[in-house]
Amino acid sequence: MDNVSPIEKVLKLAALTLILIFFMFPIFWILLMSFQTNETILRIPPSIVFEPTLSNYEALIRGKLVSTAGTLDIAFMSNLLNSVILSTSSVILALLFGVPAAYAFARYKFKLGEFIAFTLLSFRFAPPLLVLLPLSLIFQKIGLADTYIGLVWVYQLIALPLILWIVRGYFEDISPDIEHAYRIAGHGWRKTFLKVAVPLAGPGIAAAGLLAFIFCWNNFVFALILASADKQPVTVGALAFVTASGIQYGQIAAAIVLSATPTLVIALYAQRYLVEGLSLGAVKG
């Protein structure tokens, strides 16, 4: 359709290359750093060719940090475990709560539904600290501070709106006649929901779940405020790691790599779902 001159093609390619470099370079470089010893890192000029080492990862996994100040016990692995526990539990809970609710919103028109949708939507744009700071005091009073249960429950504030938003659209796309046909064929409401509605909305549920997992995993401020050292996920843990003095930079890089890899892998694996979910969520509003 458009006649693109060869100069234009070259320029476009050059622009895309620069863009790719800009966006990919940090990930690439930190990955590189994670395989370097401190000496290699501190060498000037920075080296791309070097002898890679796994010592950084070893130290993290074993949980012992050898630094100039002596041997430190680093509980980074427990941070990783916390991230896994918190994100997985939150998403599972959000799906259990959110999928039936999304179905209710799609199939019925009722005031409570409008209210819930409105509240969750307005929270999406409200400053998280507005809720988190009072919550931290409330949690202390009711004993939920620094507990997995408290955190998973608060993480619902991230995951639920996402699930509701995305899955509702998918349920609305299913023709009601299909569900009617299954009921008339002799099946009760619950079986119809589980065997017809949910499978047909499957891609949407998967997209929402994956997206929710990523957002929960990447969350920083919720855990910062409501979790103490033993419950902190990797986002907070990595920061604590960095600010501790005398840390080996390679290990910091390795920690960042371990922290970021899960979500990046999910993103690559399920990118079509994610893009659909994101744009659906944003555009459908």
Add this chain to the structure above:
Amino acid sequence: MSLSLRHISKSFGRATIFSDISLDVAEGETVVLFGPSGTGKTVLMRIIAGVEDADNGIIMIDNRDVTNSSPDNRGVGMAFQNFALFPHMSAYENVASALTAREGSATIIQERVNSIVKLLKIDHVMGHSPRELSNGQKQRTALARALVGAPRVLLLDDPLRNVDAKLRYEMRLELPNLLRRFGSAVLYVTQDYKEAMALGHRIAVLQGSRIIQAASPIDIYERPESLIVAKLFGDPTINVLPVMPRLHGDEVIIEIDGVSISIGQYYRDAVGIEASLALRPEHLVVCSTPGANSFPVEIVAETPLNEKTVLLTRTRSGTEVLVSMPAINEGTIPLGLGFVSFDPKSVLLFDRSTERRLRYFDR
């Protein structure tokens, strides 16, 4: 009675879909629910199936009040206009779904599914997903799903509508045999009057939120209770001329364009009433000479249609009258002045204001 509807009414907001619908369908009987689109036929089907609630009224299936039962408890089978097959299941699983709810053994289910799909000639596509089926195959699968459970009441919502013309014609011939085999009470929705007349033991005409006539196809065609019914059945549409019958001695006389025509002893009650004279095109004959019961027209056009020829004529006062005759060679009847004659026995007279048919004589 397999199916009984009593005083069913339904409105959406301020729009009344229908009020006071009552209908009975006996075991083995096929009643066609006929009417133009938008008259709520599908809504009524949904109410009977239980996926929608009526505002008022009672639904009885096999003398059991099912008005408050959920759809899975009514013993109804339904085939939807847009098939409503489950996209994520195979055609086999779609049909079997009507049986799996009752937890029979897998072998029995398989037997019953196989026998019905063989009957419907879709046994070779059972492994496919609905996406891969043609419209005709989808429709038969939907039909199989509705029938396999041997329901007491079968609801068929315009199942042939989305099927191509040739297949529709074939199915129209096959369906009555199929339905007779199962002996369910069948309620069949269609907007095609020919389909209605071919398939129904009785036809219930739904118009203006009520059933205006429920009778056998012949009765509907030959003894329509209102002008609307007369117009809905018949192709070309029935001809209507305004007349004022009067009594001349023993006979009833009507006047068309100044020509007086006797219609004998029939429609005595119509004398002195402003009436509409309705003449079916196939009961009319065009000739070049006047006769006992004929009126002058100008023959305007001739349209050959396979087995018949339709002539467009115009009376002196400008009303168009269509005449349908068995196929003749083109040009046999010259255009221009002519006469249209009819048999007085075939005349239908309706009250012009109420549009109800006036009493004939002995019927």
Add this chain to the structure above:
Amino acid sequence: MNPSPSRPSAQRTKSTISIKRIMPYLLSLPALSICVGIIIPFFVAVWYSTLRYRMNLPAMWGFIWFDNYIQFLTDKAFWNTVWISLLYTVLTVGLELLLGLGIALLLRKRSTFNNAVSIVLLLPLMTAPALAALMWKLMTNPNFGILSYIVGLIGLTDFRWASDPKTALLTVVLVDIWVYTPFIMILLLAGLRSLPQQPFEAAALDGVPRSFVFFRITLPMLMPYIITASLFRLLDSIQQFDVVYAMTQGGPGDKLMVFQVQAYLEFFQYTNVGRSAALLMVLWLITNILSTIFIKNWLRLRERARGHA
């Protein structure tokens, strides 16, 4: 054999009707509990904002109505927060829009290459902003950071990036751009690809110059997507916490004291609950106004874009 006598009204059994009616409520009950969990702390925050309350002097708390807010008007720190937040927001959203639009235009045509590129470009968005900030912190480290080195090669030795009051804001804006531009790119790319082809074909046939096509056809039709993307980013940017906190915790000095970072420090460092809450209420007010304005405009622009198509 005979059905009920004439004119019975439907006898609705209690059980079937109530199950059907309360079904949606049952289904959404858990979701409702979450809503309650949001609303209660929210009102507590409103309450706090009207108090003089410091956690290290709990006994001295008192109800002071809107004094917290009034004090803001003459508080230099408050206006600094407002200024920095606005600057941050305008810079990030503006630059991200331009860059995101440019990338989307480059990737507009569907091809394996373009699809692969857009997938790869998704990755920064999927990185935790806090982790992204750490990545850039490492890269801008004056001792071994690759970026410090590169920048030194072109003569800017001793470039302190986030530690330098003059360049701190630009540094975090850069990190923000790195993380969030893909978001805009996704939305605008989806928008571009969904535009109807006819206007463009017609313009090509008529030999309309490309700049005209872009400004008078493409851009207006893309407006709903641009507005949506801007709205999301604006509201997120003005509340940015992760990137700034992970990078410098608000420093150097108060050069990066955006709203939520300031509120956080007020709460945990200065234990001034009242002030913290009041600051957040102001932020909430701003985001509310912004989202209302934008939602109104978004609906209007969507109708107009539909008219164009």
